[in-house]
Amino acid sequence: MIWLRLFWTFFKIGLFGFGGGYGMLSLIQNEVVEKQAWITSSEFTDIVAVSQMTPGPIGINSATYVGFKAIENAGMARTDAVCGSLLASFALMLPSFILMLLISAFFMRYKDHKSVQTVLSWLRPVVVGMLAAAVLLLLNTENLGVSLTPQFFISIGLLAGAFLATYVWKVGPIKVIIAAGILGGVIYSFV
Numbered sequence: 001m002i003w004l005r006l007f008w009t010f011f012k013i014g015l016f017g018f019g020g021g022y023g024m025l026s027l028i029q030n031e032v033v034e035k036q037a038w039i040t041s042s043e044f045t046d047i048v049a050v051s052q053m054t055p056g057p058i059g060i061n062s063a064t065y066v067g068f069k070a071i072e073n074a075g076m077a078r079t080d081a082v083c084g085s086l087l088a089s090f091a092l093m094l095p096s097f098i099l100m101l102l103i104s105a106f107f108m109r110y111k112d113h114k115s116v117q118t119v120l121s122w123l124r125p126v127v128v129g130m131l132a133a134a135v136l137l138l139l140n141t142e143n144l145g146v147s148l149t150p151q152f153f154i155s156i157g158l159l160a161g162a163f164l165a166t167y168v169w170k171v172g173p174i175k176v177i178i179a180a181g182i183l184g185g186v187i188y189s190f191v
Contacts, residue, residue: 002084006067006087006088009031010088010089010092011092011095013059013092014096017092018127018130021057021058021061022131023130023131024059024130025059026137028063039073043069045138047061047065060092063085063092064086064088067084067085070088072084151191161180161183
């Protein structure tokens with residue numbers, strides 16, 4: 001039954017998705033594109049792009065879209081697809097909610113204990129690895145293309161400019177995003 005598979009898939013992702021939404025991307029891609037085949041690789045790339053642009057965490061936004069598409073692609077009505085998006089989002093959040101309730105009850109009491117500090121030190125490299133996996137996942141032909149077009153060089157220039165503005169000149173990230181959006185829009189309108 002697709003409802004149970006949808007719930008269980010996103011519950012697992014929520015349970016093991018350390019590192020936030022970007023850390024979850026490789027898990028979501030593996031589960032929904034490769035194992036369940038609910039969406040294509042191209043659709044997943046579109047999900048990531050749209051999820052970054054919409055308000056809210058990227059993991060929740062991705063779950064919402066995949067839940068909708070999974071039910072819709074199963075041939076059910078759009079109202080059922082909306083329920084699928086709600087179910088996937090709820091399933092993704094449920095493990096975090098349960099874990100936060102449990103952890104908050106004990107963490108303040110034992111936060112300085114050596115074994116707790118050891119476990120936290122083990123999780124740090126895992127989180128970095130999950131984020132690196134998300135970056136590698138997005139390095140594909142849909143995102144980078146295979147030819148050296150003017151758009152590719154414009155994108156590289158915008159990336160370099162954003163890096164310099166943020167790390168060298170210490171410009172705030174919101175100003176960099178707005179400036180890059182405006183500059184990119186102007187430049188791309190002429191290309």
